[in-house]
Amino acid sequence: MMETNDRADKLSAASVAIDGTRIRTVREAKRLTQLYVANVVGVTTDTISRWENNRYPSIKRENAQKLADALEVPLVDILREETTVPEDEAGADLPPPSPRLTKLLILFGLAALLLLLMVVILARTPSSAPKAVRWLPRYAAPGEVIPVQIKVARLPGDPFGFILKEKLPDGMRLVSSVPPNSAAEPAGSSLKWLVPGGGSPVTISYSMRTPAPFAQGKDVKVKGEIVLHGGDANRTEEVGGGSEVRIGPYHWADANGDGSIDDDEIMPAYYVCDEMKGLGLEWKIIEAIWSGKGYRWDPKTGYTVLK
Structure with missing residues (x-):
């Protein structure tokens, strides 16, 4: 039926x-x-x-x-x-969307566009900035050369380069650096290095000198940052690690400032001198102090090894 x-x-x-x-x-x-x-x-x-x-x-x-x-x-x-x-529905067009549905469609379209823009920005911006860590000695004498090293870790295959900037304490001047400093005034207190993209670690070494007439017992501070360029966006990261040096009658290899260079201090000093050849560090004096019973520093005569 x-x-x-x-x-x-x-x-x-x-x-x-x-x-x-x-x-x-x-x-x-x-x-x-x-x-x-x-x-x-x-x-x-x-x-x-x-x-x-x-x-x-x-x-x-x-x-x-x-x-x-x-x-x-x-x-x-x-x-x-x-x-x-039915006759009244044959060939009829679909009704237009309601105002509420139209509003939802517009919001959905805007959200999709925003998501697309975020994807583009993230694709052109590095997911993680290089991490820069500075090493410098805790103590140094006026008029003497002070070594500084900055090691930068990067992600494998990182296509973005970066600029490393260092600001030396007032009165200090650059002696030399590897790679060479890119700033307009090589001997100035504002230093810059332009590093191309790549995933391998980067080490930037430089030496600075404190003026001979310098207030002893004073802590001076080095400041630095990495400027990372990724597409249209720039990111700035502060250089981590050590930043202060106490100026006094000390050798930079004397890590605890006790007037001697012991077995625990000689090997780190050796590696620094080996990695920073040609930057004004005097390994023979360090070795002599280590072999002796200590040292004294005088503004006029420099270091005297105690026998």
């Missing part, structure tokens, strides 16, 4: 949904050409082809009936089982 009612509903609809596969199957089974069917229905062969390929989801019931007559089958045999289209 229900099936009979469904068929009646389909037949009473102004437009009906046809099943192209069924139409083709019936036509070929009866050995009818598309031209013959088109002439009977009063349409072109292209229209018949589109119907058979389900290009039209629904057609007028009148044309569907003519098609069924041409195929010599009941109309219901060429209709889709699940679909009928």
